[in-house]
Structure formats: C-alpha cells, structure tokens
Amino acid sequence: MNIKPTLVVIGNGMVGQYFLSQLAESPLKDTHQIVAFCEEIRPAYDRVHLSEFFAGKTAEDLSLVPHGFFEQNGITIHLNDKVVSVNRANKTVTSEKGIKFPYDKVVFATGSYPFVPPVIGNNRPSCLVYRTIEDLEQMVASAKNGKVGTVVGGGLLGLEAAKALRDLGLETHVVEFAPRLMAVQVDEAGGAMLRHKMENLGIRIHTSKNTREIVAGENCLNKMCFVDGEELETDLVLFSAGIRPRDELARSSGLAMGARGGIEINNQCKTSDSDIYAIGECALWNGMIYGLVAPGYAMARTVVADLQNHESFFTGADMSTKLKLMGVDVASIGDAHAKSQGALVYTYQNGSDEIYKRLVVSSDKKKLLGAVLVGDASGYGTLLQYYLNGIELPENPDSLILPHRSDESVGLGVDALPNSAQICSCFNVTKGDICSAIEAGCQTIDDLKTSTKAATGCGGCGALLKSVLNSELTKQGVEVNTDLCEHFAFTRQELFDLIRVGEIKTFADLIEKHGKGLGCDVCKPTVGNMLASQWNDFILENSHVGLQDTNDTFLANMQKDGTYSVVPRITGGEISPDMLIALGQVGKKYNLYTKITGGQRVDLFGARIDELPHIWKELIDAGFESGHAYGKSLRTVKSCVGSTWCRFGVDDSVGLAIELENRYKGLRSPHKIKFAVSGCTRECAEAQSKDVGIIATENGWNLYVCGNGGMKPRHSDLFATGLDKETLIKYIDRFLNFYVRTADRLQRTSVWMENMEGGLDYLKSVVIDDKLALCDQLESQMQYVIDTYQCEWKTTIEDESKLKRFRHFINSDQHDENVIFVEERGQIRPANEGERKHFKLTEVT
Amino acid sequence: MNWLNVCSVLDLQNDSGICALVNGEQIALFYVQNTVYAISNFDPFGNANVLSRGVIGDLKGKIVVASPLYKQHFNLKTGICLEDESVILPVYASRIENGTVQIGVTS
Ligand SMILES: Cc1cc2nc3c(=O)[nH]c(=O)nc-3n(C[C@H](O)[C@H](O)[C@H](O)COP(=O)(O)OP(=O)(O)OC[C@H]3O[C@@H](n4cnc5c(N)ncnc54)[C@H](O)[C@@H]3O)c2cc1C
Ligand code: HEM
Ligand code: SF4
Ligand code: SF4
Ligand code: FES
Numbered sequence: 043m044n045i046k047p048t049l050v051v052i053g054n055g056m057v058g059q060y061f062l063s064q065l066a067e068s069p070l071k072d073t074h075q076i077v078a079f080c081e082e083i084r085p086a087y088d089r090v091h092l093s094e095f096f097a098g099k100t101a102e103d104l105s106l107v108p109h110g111f112f113e114q115n116g117i118t119i120h121l122n123d124k125v126v127s128v129n130r131a132n133k134t135v136t137s138e139k140g141i142k143f144p145y146d147k148v149v150f151a152t153g154s155y156p157f158v159p160p161v162i163g164n165n166r167p168s169c170l171v172y173r174t175i176e177d178l179e180q181m182v183a184s185a186k187n188g189k190v191g192t193v194v195g196g197g198l199l200g201l202e203a204a205k206a207l208r209d210l211g212l213e214t215h216v217v218e219f220a221p222r223l224m225a226v227q228v229d230e231a232g233g234a235m236l237r238h239k240m241e242n243l244g245i246r247i248h249t250s251k252n253t254r255e256i257v258a259g260e261n262c263l264n265k266m267c268f269v270d271g272e273e274l275e276t277d278l279v280l281f282s283a284g285i286r287p288r289d290e291l292a293r294s295s296g297l298a299m300g301a302r303g304g305i306e307i308n309n310q311c312k313t314s315d316s317d318i319y320a321i322g323e324c325a326l327w328n329g330m331i332y333g334l335v336a337p338g339y340a341m342a343r344t345v346v347a348d349l350q351n352h353e354s355f356f357t358g359a360d361m362s363t364k365l366k367l368m369g370v371d372v373a374s375i376g377d378a379h380a381k382s383q384g385a386l387v388y389t390y391q392n393g394s395d396e397i398y399k400r401l402v403v404s405s406d407k408k409k410l411l412g413a414v415l416v417g418d419a420s421g422y423g424t425l426l427q428y429y430l431n432g433i434e435l436p437e438n439p440d441s442l443i444l445p446h447r448s449d450e451s452v453g454l455g456v457d458a459l460p461n462s463a464q465i466c467s468c469f470n471v472t473k474g475d476i477c478s479a480i481e482a483g484c485q486t487i488d489d490l491k492t493s494t495k496a497a498t499g500c501g502g503c504g505a506l507l508k509s510v511l512n513s514e515l516t517k518q519g520v521e522v523n524t525d526l527c528e529h530f531a532f533t534r535q536e537l538f539d540l541i542r543v544g545e546i547k548t549f550a551d552l553i554e555k556h557g558k559g560l561g562c563d564v565c566k567p568t569v570g571n572m573l574a575s576q577w578n579d580f581i582l583e584n585s586h587v588g589l590q591d592t593n594d595t596f597l598a599n600m601q602k603d604g605t606y607s608v609v610p611r612i613t614g615g616e617i618s619p620d621m622l623i624a625l626g627q628v629g630k631k632y633n634l635y636t637k638i639t640g641g642q643r644v645d646l647f648g649a650r651i652d653e654l655p656h657i658w659k660e661l662i663d664a665g666f667e668s669g670h671a672y673g674k675s676l677r678t679v680k681s682c683v684g685s686t687w688c689r690f691g692v693d694d695s696v697g698l699a700i701e702l703e704n705r706y707k708g709l710r711s712p713h714k715i716k717f718a719v720s721g722c723t724r725e726c727a728e729a730q731s732k733d734v735g736i737i738a739t740e741n742g743w744n745l746y747v748c749g750n751g752g753m754k755p756r757h758s759d760l761f762a763t764g765l766d767k768e769t770l771i772k773y774i775d776r777f778l779n780f781y782v783r784t785a786d787r788l789q790r791t792s793v794w795m796e797n798m799e800g801g802l803d804y805l806k807s808v809v810i811d812d813k814l815a816l817c818d819q820l821e822s823q824m825q826y827v828i829d830t831y832q833c834e835w836k837t838t839i840e841d842e843s844k845l846k847r848f849r850h851f852i853n854s855d856q857h858d859e860n861v862i863f864v865e866e867r868g869q870i871r872p873a874n875e876g877e878r879k880h881f882k883l884t885e886v887t
Numbered sequence: 888m889n890w891l892n893v894c895s896v897l898d899l900q901n902d903s904g905i906c907a908l909v910n911g912e913q914i915a916l917f918y919v920q921n922t923v924y925a926i927s928n929f930d931p932f933g934n935a936n937v938l939s940r941g942v943i944g945d946l947k948g949k950i951v952v953a954s955p956l957y958k959q960h961f962n963l964k965t966g967i968c969l970e971d972e973s974v975i976l977p978v979y980a981s982r983i984e985n986g987t988v989q990i991g992v993t994s
Contacts, residue, residue, distance in 0.1 A: 528946065560919070562944030563953035563960075588902030592940040592955035595903075600955055604935035847905060850936075852894045852916075854908040858936050860929075875934075 047146035049349075050135050051078040052125045052291070057322030057338035058151030059086030059106050064346045066115040074146075074349075076117045079137055081124035082174065085112075090335055090499075093202055095178050096209050097760045098723065098737065098744050104175070128295040130315055147317050149345060150292055150305055154285035154323035154333070159194070163256030168263050169279040172203045181278070185210040188277025190262050192216070194253065195282035196223040201367045203282050204245055208368075209763070211741065215246045215274060217266065219283075222249055227363065227374035231391065232414045235398040239370045239417065248274070285333055287324045300326040309355040310348045311341045319345045332359055335499070336467045343470065360430060360467065364415075364422045366803065369811065371419035376429050377402050377412035385411055388440040392417075399443040401425075408434050413443075423506040431463050456509045465506055468499025473510060480514045487511060488796060504801065526787065527564040530557040534712065534787045538572050542783075547577055548585045567591045568787045571674050574710035575782045576823070578830040580837055581673075581710075582844055593672035596848070597834050598654055601647060603861055603872040606654060608634070608646040609671035610661050611707060614681045614699035614719075615642030624664035632657055635869045641678035641716070643669060648870050650857060652849045658835045667833040670708060674788075676715045679703040680728070684721030685738070693738035695721035698767070702736075705771070708831045709778065709824075712785040712794075716751075730758045733791040734774055739763070743770045747777060747805070750792035759795065759802045762810065772821065776809045779820040888980065890989040899923065899988065904939035904952065909990050914979055915939035916988065917963055919950060923988055924963035925979035930954045932974075 049070070051058055062078060065071055080086075087104040095104065112119045123139045128148060136142045156171035158164050168184040171177055185191065191207035193200045196218030208214045216223070222233030223240070237247050252269040259265035262275040287304040298306045298314035304326025311319045311327075321341035323333060332338065337359030347354035364373035380387050384405035391398050395417065402412035410428040415421065421442060428435060428442075436442070461474035471494045479493045487508060491497055497504045524533045530553075532540070537556070546552045549569050553561055561569075570589030574581055581587070581594055593599050598606035610625070617625075625644055629636045632653055634646040649657055658668075671677065681699035685691030699719040706715075718729035719736045728751075729735030735746035741764035749758025762773060785794040798804060807813040838844045850858045863870040864877055893907045899918035906928045907914050913928035915938045928936045933956035941952040946969065951960040960969040966976035980991030 529944075560943075560945040560950070562946055562951075563942040563958060566942050566944060584901065587900060588943070591942060592937070595940065600937065600940070602933065602935065602956070604933075604937040846898065847900065850906060851908040851913075852898050852905045856908060858913070860934075860936050 046073060046075045048075045048077060048144060049147045049149070050125075050143060050145040051076070051149045051151060052128075052135070053151035053153055053288075053322070053324075054078050054080035054082070054086050054119065054121075055151060055153045055322065056086060056089055056106065056335050057153070057342055058149075060335075060339050061149060061151060061321060061342035061345065062115075062117060063111075064342055066111070066117070068346055068350065070346065070349055071115055076115075077143060078117060078119045079123055079125045079135075080119060080121050083122045084175070085119060085121065087175065089173070092172075092175070092178065093206050094760070095175065096182075096206050097763050098739065099760070100723075101175050125291060128291065128318075130295055130318075133317070145317075147319070147349065150313070150318065150320040150324055151322045151342075152288040152291060152324040154287050154331070156281060157284045157286045158281045159253065159283050161253045161255055163264075164279075164281070166256050166258075166264055166279075168277055169256065169281070171281050172199065172206075178206075181206065181280070182210065184278045185212055188263060189213060190215070190276045191278040191280065192266065192274060192276040193280045193282055195284070196220070196247070196249065197226060197282065197284070198224060198363070198365065200282035201240070202365075203280050204240075205368045207278065207280065208243075208245060211764075212278065213246075214244070215248060215276065216240070217251045217253065217268075217274070218247070218249045219252055220249065223247065224372065224374075227378060228372065228414045228416065229379055229400060231389065232372075232378075232398050232400060232416045235391075235396060235416045236367075236370065236372060239396055240368070243368050243370075245368075285323060285331075287326065287331055289324055292320065292324070300329065304331050307341075307356075309344075309357060311345050311356055312348075319348075321345055327356060328358060330358070332361070334359075334361065334363070337361075339468065340470065362426055362429070364419050369807075371415065371417060373413070373415040373419040373422040375413040375422070375426055376410070378414045380412065382411050388443065390440070390443045390445075392445075401439055401443055403435060403439050407439055410435060410439070415443075423503070427459055427463055427506075431460060433458060456506070456513050459510075465510060466494075466496035466499070466503040468503075469495040471496040471503075476507065476510050477514055480511065480518070484511075485515070486796075505799070508799070526568060527562055529553060529559045529561050529565050532556065534568060534572070535784050537569065538576070538783050541569075541572055542576055547573065547579070549573070549589050550585065561589075563591075564787070567594070570594070571710050571712070571787075575827075578708075578710075578827050580832065581834065582838060596651060596654060597658075597668060597672055597838060598649065599672050601872070604651075604858060605647070605861055605872070606649045606651065607671070608649050608654070608657055608661070609639075609643060609669040610666035611669040611703070612643040612678075613703040613707075614679055614696050616681075616696055616700060621665060625661075625666070628657055628660050628664070631660075633863075633870060635871060642680050643678060645671070648863060648872075650850070650861065652857070655839050655845055655848050659839050662833070662836055662839070668708075668835045670834075673710060674713050675708060675710050676703070676706045676717070678716060679706075680716070680718035680732070682720050682726035684719075688721055688726075690724055691721035691738070692740060693721055693743070695719040695727065695736075695738060698736065698743075699727075702771075702774070705828060706774075706778065708834075709782070709827050711778070711782050713788050713790045715778070715791070731755065732758065734777070736770065742766055745770055745773060748791040748795035750790055752790075754792070756792040756796075761802070761806065773809055775824040776817050776820040777805075779823050780805075780808060780816070783820075888991040888993060890982070890984070890991050893988045893990055896983050896986050896988055902943060904941065904943065906936070906939035907988075907990070909979075910992065912977075914990060915952070916981065917943050917952060919943060919963070923981045923983055924950070925981035925990055926952075926961060926963060926966050927977040929976075930956055930959075931976070932957050932959055938976075 086106040123137045125135050126138050127136045134144050156173050191212035192215040193204045194217050196216050204214050204216050223236050254267050254269050257265050259275045263277040266274045292305045305320040307320050307325045322338035341356050344354045344356040362375040380402045385402050388401040397417035400414040413425045459473050463473045484490045497507050525531045566589040629646050635648050637645050639645050679699040679702050681695045684695030715733045717734045718727040718732045720727040720729045721738050731749045731751045735758050737744045743765045744763045745761045746758035747761045750756045862873040864873045904917045913936050914925050915928040917924045928938050941955045943952045950963045966978040968974040
C-alpha cells in the first residue's frame with residue numbers, strides 16, 4: 043500500500059521539467075510519489091534553442107533531462123501518453139493509454155500551441171507551425187521540395203523562423219499584419235531599422251498584409267492571397283502568429299478560465315481548485331500569459347515552495363528581452379512604447395551603422411521606464427539593471443545611449459547594484475548569490491556556472507556575470523597579474539603585437555627592447571613559439587635554439603628516462619601498406635617500442651638521442667616527414683573513412699583531412715591543435731571534441747570550433763554551416779591565426795573561448811563578418827606560413843652543424859648508462875627502479 | 888686543482904647546454920654570457936640524465952636551468968634547487984682556456 047501522497051505533473055515541457063528538477067532538489071522528492079505525463083514522444087527539450095536543430099543539433103543535444111534523471115529521483119514518467127481527463131470529485135487522472143491514477147495534487151504544465159489564423163486553406167500541404175522537433179522535421183522535408191518559404195507573423199519567433207527558412211536555402215518572405223516588425227517589443231523607428239537590416243540580409247518583408255486565403259499556386263505549391271488583392275507564391279507557409287494556452291484539459295475539468303483562455307492562477311499559482319496548480323504558458327496570472335521561460339521557471343519555484351508550506355509569491359515577471367536575429371541585436375526593456383504617464387523619450391539614430399536606441403524615462407528623469415535597442419544591444423545589461431532595480435539615472439540620461447568615443451565610461455559599475463539585483467533571470471540568481479559563491483571560492487565563470495547555474499540558460503547575462511566576478515575578485519585583493527613572467531611586463535598577446543608590428547625576429551632583440559634579464563623557461567619557449575608563428579624561421583637557427591624546450595630542440599618528445607619518441611606524420615590517418623612496412627622496418631631495426639596513438643598515427647618510443655638523426659634519415663627516405671608531435675602546433679587531423687567507403691558517407695572526409703593537415707602542418711600556436719573530419723553526422727571521427735571539427739552534411743561542411751578532449755572536455759561550438767570548401771578553409775585560416783595572435787600561452791582553444799569576452803558571437807563577428815577588419819591580414823599570414831613550411835627533420839639532417847648536439851656526450855661516443863630497457867609483451871620498455879638496481883648489480887659482479 | 892680538457896668552445900651552444908663525460912661522471916655544461924657553468928647532468932626528481940637539455944635563464948637574479956622533465960629550477964652557480972633547497976646538485980669548477988673548455992678536478 044502506498045502511503046506517500048501522489049503528485050501528478052501534466053506536461054513535460056521546459057517548465058514541467060524545470061519543476062521536476064526543483065522537486066528533485068527538495069525534500070518533496072522523498073515525501074511524495076511523483077508521476078509525470080508527457081504527450082510528446084521524448085522528454086523535455088530546449089525549445090528556446092530549437093532553431094539550433096537546423097544547425098546540426100540533434101534531439102538528444104537539445105534534451106533538458108540529464109541521463110538517468112527520472113530513475114535516480116524515483117520519478118515515474120509516462121512518455122507519449124497524454125492526460126485526457128482529470129476527475130476532481132474522485133481525485134483521479136486518466137491518460138489516453140488508459141492509465142488511471144489517484145492524485146493528491148496536480149500541476150498543469152501543458153504549455154501552449156501555435157495560433158493558426160483562421161484563413162481558408164490554412165491546412166494545405168506544407169502549411170506548418172514552429173514549436174516541436176516534429177514540426178522542424180516537417181519543415182526540413184517540405185523545404186527539400188521547395189524554393190520559397192513564407193513566415194506569417196513578424197514577431198520575435200517569426201523572425202527566428204525566417205532565419206531557419208533562409209538557412210534551409212529558401213527564398214524567404216515575412217508577412218506581418220501590423221505596419222511594422224516586432225510590434226510588441228519595438229517602436230516604429232526601431233521596427234523600420236530592423237526591417238532595413240532584415241532586407242539587407244535577403245529577407246523580403248511585407249507589412250500591413252492581411253491574408254485572405256491560401257490556394258494552390260502556379261509556380262509554387264501554394265499561393266497566399268491578401269485582402270488588398272496582392273498575391274504571393276510560396277511553397278512553404280509557416281504560421282508564427284502567436285501562441286494560445288493549452289487549456290482544453292483544464293477547461294473540461296471545470297477549472298476557472300480567463301475570458302480569452304488560460305488557466306487562472308493566484309499568487310501561489312493555484313487554480314480555482316486548491317489542489318491543482320498551473321505553471322508556464324498555460325497559466326493566466328493577472329490577465330497575462332507569459333510566453334517566456336523565465337516567468338514559467340519562477341512559477342515552478344513558487345509551487346515547490348508552496349508545497350512545502352514555505353511562503354512564496356509569483357508576482358508577475360519582467361518581459362524584457364534581448365536576442366540576436368541573424369546577427370542583428372534587438373532588445374526591448376519595460377515600457378518600450380512610452381505609454382506611461384508623463385514619460386519622456388530620448389532617441390539616438392545612426393543611419394550609417396544602422397543603430398537605433400531609445401530610452402523612456404520618468405517625468406523627473408530619475409527612473410528608467412523602458413528602452414529599445416536595435417543594431418547594438420551592448421548596453422542591455424546595464425539598462426536592465428537600472429530598470430529592474432529602480433536605480434537613479436545619471437544627470438543626462440541620454441549619455442547611456444550616446445556613443446562614447448572618448449575613454450569615459452558611462453556603463454553602470456556593477457558595484458552600484460544592490461545585492462538583491464537579479465543578474466540571471468533564467469535561474470533567478472542575484473548579485474548576492476554570486477558574491478557568496480565567489481567568497482566560497484569560485485574564481486572563474488565556469489566555477490560560477492556550476493555552482494549557481496547563472497548564465498546556463500539563455501546566456502544573456504554572461505557579460506554582466508563576468509563584470510561581477512572581476513569586480514569581486516579585485517575587491518578580495520586577488521590581483522590578476524597578467525605579466526608573462528618577471529622578464530616581460532606584457533601579456534602574450536601584447537608581446538605578439540610588439541613582435542609583429544616592430545618586426546622583431548629574435549629573442550635577444552625583444553628582451554633588449556621590451557624586457558629585462560636573461561629570460562626563463564616560461565618566456566623563452568613562448569617567444570620562440572611566437573617568432574615561429576609569425577616569421578616561421580627554422581627553429582634550430584642559432585638565435586632560436588636556446589629558446590626551445592627540449593622537445594623542440596631535439597624535434598622529438600622526451601620520455602621519462604631521457605629517451606625520445608619518434609612520430610612521423612600520417613596525414614588523415616591514411617597510410618599505404620608499403621609505408622606501414624617501412625615504418626615497421628625502422629622500428630625493428632632500432633628496436634623501438636611501437637604504439638598506435640589516439641591521433642591515428644604510430645609512435646616509436648625508446649630512441650636514444652644519437653639514434654634520432656639516423657632513424658629520421660631512413661624515415662624521410664621512405665617518404666615520411668616530421669609529425670610535429672614535439673611542438674605546440676598542429677598535431678593530427680583525424681578522419682573517419684568517409685564517403686569513399688562508408689555506406690553513410692556524405693562527403694570525402696579523408697580527402698579533406700589530408701588537405702587540411704598538409705595545409706596547417708608546422709603552424710606554431712599557443713598550444714597544440716587537433717582537428718578531425720567526419721563524413722556524416724554519425725560523427726565517427728569525434729570532430730566535436732577537437733579544436734577544429736568538420737562534419738559533412740547534405741548542404742556542405744559544418745564547422746565546429748574550440749572543442750577539447752583531454753583533462754577538461756568541452757564540446758565544440760557550431761561555428762558555421764553548409765560551407766563549401768573554399769569558405770571553410772578561409773574561416774579556418776582566419777580562426778587559427780586569430781587564436782595564434784590573441785590566446786594566452788599554453789591556452790587551448792577551448793579555454794581561450796571560455797575566456798573570450800563576447801564569446802562565440804564575438805568570434806563569429808571577427809572571423810565571418812570581419813568586424814575588426816583583420817581578415818585580410820589573418821589570411822595572408824596563414825599563406826605566408828604555408829609558403830615557408832619545411833620538414834624540420836629534413837632541414838636538420840641536411841645540416842652537419844645541427845647534428846653535433848644529437849649525441850649524449852660531446853666528448854665521447856658512449857651511451858647514457860642510465861637508459862636501460864627490459865622486455866614486456868614482446869617489446870622494450872624503460873626498466874623500473876627495482877629492475878635497475880638488479881641490472882647494476884649483475885653488471886658489477 | 889687539475890684542469891682537464893673537455894671540448895672546444897665551438898662545441899658549446901650559446902644560451903643552451905651540452906653534456907660531457909668526465910672521469911665517468913655526466914656533467915652538464917651551459918654557456919651563458921661567455922661563461923661556462925658545470926653541474927651534474929642527473930635530474931634527481933626525474934631520475935634521468937637530462938639536465939643539459941633544459942632551458943636556461945635567470946630567476947630573481949639567479950642563473951638557472953629548468954629540468955626538461957618536471958621543470959624544477961637549479962641554480963647553475965650553487966646547484967641548489969629553487970623549489971626544494973634541500974636538493975643540491977654537484978657543481979664543478981669550469982673555465983675556458985685558449986678556446987678549450989676545462990673542468991677542474993682535485994687530486
Ligand atoms: C522556437 C522557439 C523559440 C523560443 N525562444 C525563446 C526565448 O528566446 N526566450 C524565452 O524565454 N522563451 C522562448 N520561447 C518560449 C519558450 O519555449 C516557452 O516559454 C516554454 O517552452 C514554455 O514552457 P512550458 O513548459 O510552459 O510549455 P512547453 O514547453 O510547450 O511544454 C508543454 C508540454 O506539455 C505537453 N502537454 C500538453 N497537454 C498535455 C496533456 N494533456 N498531457 C500530457 N502532456 C501535455 C505538450 O505536448 C508539451 O510537451 C521560444 C519558443 C519557441 C517555440
Ligand atoms: C608532457 C605531456 C604530454 C605528452 C608527452 C603527451 C604525448 C602525447 C602523444 C605522443 C600523443 C599521440 C599524439 C600524436 O599521435 O601526435 C598524445 C595524444 C593525446 N594527448 Fe597527450 N601528451 C601530453 C599531455 C597531454 C595533456 C595535458 C592532454 C590533455 C589536455 C593530452 C591529451 C591528449 C589526447 C586527448 C590525445 C589523443 C589525441 C587524439 O585522439 O587526437 N596530452 N599525447
Ligand atoms: S561519420 Fe559517417 S561517413 Fe564517417 S564513418 Fe561514420 S558513418 Fe561513415
Ligand atoms: S594521459 Fe597521461 S600518462 Fe597518458 S600519455 Fe597523456 S600525459 Fe602521459
Ligand atoms: S538570464 Fe538567461 S542564463 Fe542568465
């Protein structure tokens with residue numbers, strides 16, 4: 043017999059799942075039996091980032107449910123089964139599949155559905171909506187057979203959908219009933235600027251258009267006929283005309299409804315039945331339906347508190363939003379339309395850069411009431427804080443939107459924020475929460491994300507979070523010294539610029555002009571590496587050799603006993619039987635331990651320093667070249683077998699991998715760089731764990747950047763999709779050189795990205811949109827490095843003077859007696875301590 | 888003190904190291920600012936004869952070599968390890984005479 047009270051959650055969407063996750067963290071998890079019903083075939087996924095599905099994210103990537111979540115928390119979930127009735131008299135719920143359950147409490151989290159305007163023909167083929175993964179799959183299918191797509195509705199979601207259609211390769215139109223785009227969020231002038239920007243991106247905008255009916259088209263599948271008599275031929279029609287609450291079940295259960303739909307709730311999110319709650323987009327609070335996740339999450343928290351008899355209120359939510367539509371920043375705060383009594387308005391319009399900003403302030407100019415930003419939303423965080431916390435405005439409020447071209451800073455210092463200021467609205471994290479986390483030891487954005495969850499939802503609060511962190515650390519006296527070392531009071535990036543701009547070619551020159559002392563094992567290899575990135579001289583030139591770590595000095599990786607490994611390049615992991623035999627013969631002749639590495643090539647271990655040139659001579663004669671395993675440079679471009687052999691292959695991953703490896707081999711970089719190329723989205727080459735990953739798709743190559751395996755794995759970020767090879771290579775050229783110039787020493791691309799102000803969007807703006815007007819330089823520098831490539835081993839064995847150091851003793855041909863091998867599994871390995879002692883004893887006797 | 892010839896100054900690598908075998912001992916020779924420094928080639932942390940292949944430099948005024956294995960620093964003049972002063976490497980007398988590098992041995 044079950045004695046625990048039963049809690050039934052109807053709907054497992056974003057809010058329903060968040061509610062479950064909050065339950066799981068509360069004592070309710072143990073005191074209640076929790077049952078959830080989910081109409082969809084899969085548990086909750088991230089609708090907010092739904093559009094990323096088109097960029098290659100899978101349903102699994104979008105999932106909001108950690109692996110094993112339901113099992114671990116004792117929650118029963120019924121997937122693909124919706125609740126069809128709630129009998130309040132008997133206190134039972136019944137599902138479509140016939141499961142009947144007694145309940146103590148019910149939570150409705152049934153969300154909303156897209157509103158489809160009642161025009162004739164709205165159910166014709168390829169007339170679709172945009173809400174679920176299934177909708178997106180249908181869009182992809184329809185787009186395959188069409189050329190033109192039209193979105194009905196020019197609001198937030200409509201414009202996002204337009205981007206999706208454009209990315210699917212369709213000629214894209216947006217039809218809006220109102221006279222301007224995003225009528226809810228932005229004012230007329232902002233709407234006009236937005237329209238202009240969208241049109242520049244190739245999207246056709248039709249405003250003040252009322253659709254009368256949809257009929258069969260002549261050139262396209264469909265034809266839209268407007269009330270004004272005009273017509274538009276289109277294959278796909280996508281309705282994005284607002285949402286309506288999914289309240290049918292609540293209605294049939296007899297709960298109180300709003301006049302225009304929505305389940306009425308009070309401040310505790312209780313419906314008219316005190317055992318039933320409603321949260322998320324199905325709930326109507328104070329006459330409002332909130333179509334955003336943050337208010338839904340706030341409702342969920344309220345219910346979790348209320349169930350524990352903790353006092354808690356939902357008192358409405360802020361609807362300010364910021365988003366990027368096809369690279370265009372748009373933000374709206376509070377009363378964007380200046381409807382408040384006595385409101386004053388400031389506007390800034392910059393036609394040449396296409397920026398529009400508007401401030402709405404109170405009549406005494408003390409409080410911010412609202413704002414609209416188009417084209418540049420960098421001030422959003424600051425303005426939102428003024429608005430939410432009622433902070434008094436500066437004397438001239440317009441200074442907040444006027445461009446500041448001198449050094450003066452008008453941004454609101456984070457120190458001015460009260461501890462109660464909400465920094466992350468997705469997860470309700472206040473400045474106070476963040477400060478406590480920092481006091482408890484968090485030192486990085488990553489730490490804060492893990493411990494407070496801030497910036498892990500929409501990500502909009504990232505910049506602000508970083509400011510709070512920096513300011514708090516400074517206050518704690520954590521001095522952030524960025525000097526490279528005691529010899530140079532510069533960061534690596536600053537030194538790189540000095541080398542580049544001052545055309546400095548040697549360490550001696552650099553330290554004389556910009557440093558002091560002799561240098562050390564931090565700055566010397568770093569500078570040696572930068573000189574190589576920029577000028578690409580032979581690294582064993584006399585002026586450079588003293589800078590190199592031992593691995594670079596001897597062009598091989600030192601192992602624990604002082605011997606070295608030999609790693610020839612095997613581009614893309616492709617090797618002919620003859621080459622493999624040649625490799626085997628060398629290994630055998632010099633009695634080397636051989637192993638296949640994770641980078642799809644073969645390492646030969648146990649080479650004495652004096653053997654290295656001989657081994658390499660034989661390898662080079664057999665057609666091999668240096669694999670640069672010793673350098674901070676490109677390692678390998680791993681590949682799957684790709685379309686040449688694989689049944690699923692979409693493109694030739696091996697061919698591309700070989701081409702890329704040959705292109706970038708030898709490039710010296712702040713740390714090692716690894717690539718991989720997969721021939722289809724099955725991703726056998728694991729490209730999404732690499733610094734640069736490439737995946738073939740039907741539409742071209744998808745480029746991923748800044749992934750990492752190793753100590754701290756990071757999934758790479760999708761950088762660009764559907765690229766042809768030329769564009770792909772151009773982007774990688776730019777990306778690599780930007781990394782080379784700006785990363786810290788020994789900073790992999792993953793950490794570089796984590797620390798980049800502006801993150802992925804910023805990187806895109808530099809590499810794709812050429813925001814810093816740097817791309818020409820980056821490309822020509824890459825071409826220079828490619829043109830000056832040399833196999834360092836070939837150069838070395840051809841130069842007598844360089845070979846002099848490849849012996850253990852300068853004055854004797856003896857070997858290092860400390861290097862002792864024993865046999866294991868048929869190959870050599872260094873002897874361990876015990877074995878060594880034994881060996882020495884037997885030698886003496 | 889008995890001075891043994893080891894090699895030519897031309898065998899040295901400026902701002903870097905080489906290793907010589909003297910009376911059965913492995914000695915790391917470093918050539919910095921026209922001076923030769925000589926310490927044991929054995930890295931007591933990594934238990935390998937590798938110090939001659941480390942990067943040299945100065946830290947707070949002391950001329951040092953960094954072990955290529957685990958990066959501890961050793962003072963070239965005293966043999967003292969900067970990270971653990973209880974570890975002291977043998978140091979050898981050294982000089983350049985008429986273009987020849989010499990190591991001084993007592994007895
Ligand atoms: C493309 C897109 C982009 C968006 N972008 C943003 C954004 O940038 N920022 C933002 O804040 N918001 C955004 N939103 C809105 C956000 O996704 C919603 O606010 C959020 O999903 C609401 O969560 P919910 O749980 O209330 O509803 P849903 O996520 O819709 O979940 C409701 C679930 O309940 C199920 N259900 C319904 N009835 C039953 C029943 N009787 N039995 C069982 N299950 C049932 C439904 O099938 C559904 O799975 C976006 C939405 C879309 C579609
Ligand atoms: C002294 C330190 C290290 C040495 C000597 C070393 C050596 C190697 C070698 C020889 C390979 C094979 C590479 C090739 O084929 O080119 C390799 C692969 C690899 N190393 Fe290291 N490594 C070191 C440190 C690290 C660190 C710190 C990380 C993690 C951040 C790391 C992560 C990896 C990974 C993930 C591979 C597999 C490569 C792939 O699949 O592409 N290594 N390492
Ligand atoms: S990634 Fe695709 S093409 Fe490559 S081996 Fe796997 S299934 Fe085949
Ligand atoms: S994982 Fe560790 S033990 Fe293995 S090769 Fe890398 S550094 Fe060495
Ligand atoms: S505000 Fe969305 S993640 Fe912080």
